[in-house]
Amino acid sequence: MRDEDDSAPAAERITRESEPPYQALLPNLDRVSRSSFAAGTVSRRRIDRALLVLALVALAIAAAVVVPQLVGG
Template sequence: MGDEDDSTPPAEQVANKPEPPYQALLPNLDKLSRSSFDKGTVSRRRINRALLVLALMPVVVLAVIFVPQLING
């Protein structure tokens, strides 16, 4: 009779570990480093573009909701 832990393959042991918080939303968050934010780097430009897109999304949604009301009202 052996231990149940010994008979479990390593892949199943890894699958049983809980995911870190926000892993599904930001899978590469752990790969960010300080050099990602250095001025003039490609990654900094990508980060800034992503932040700009995220900031503009609520503005566009609000415009789609309120502009037709202003035009009709």
């Protein structure tokens, strides 16, 4: 048996099943192409900025975890 709610309307079940995985998290993932990573393009600059922000967030979280452990001793 499948793990789904039988009380949900049929149209809602069809919609849920037809969406690709991670569609809610990354709605434009299907629009990313090889040309998005070409040097000098707007897409490349946006990707670089997003990766920089992601790295800074990860660094801030790591610092928030490690620094109190070092100071607290």
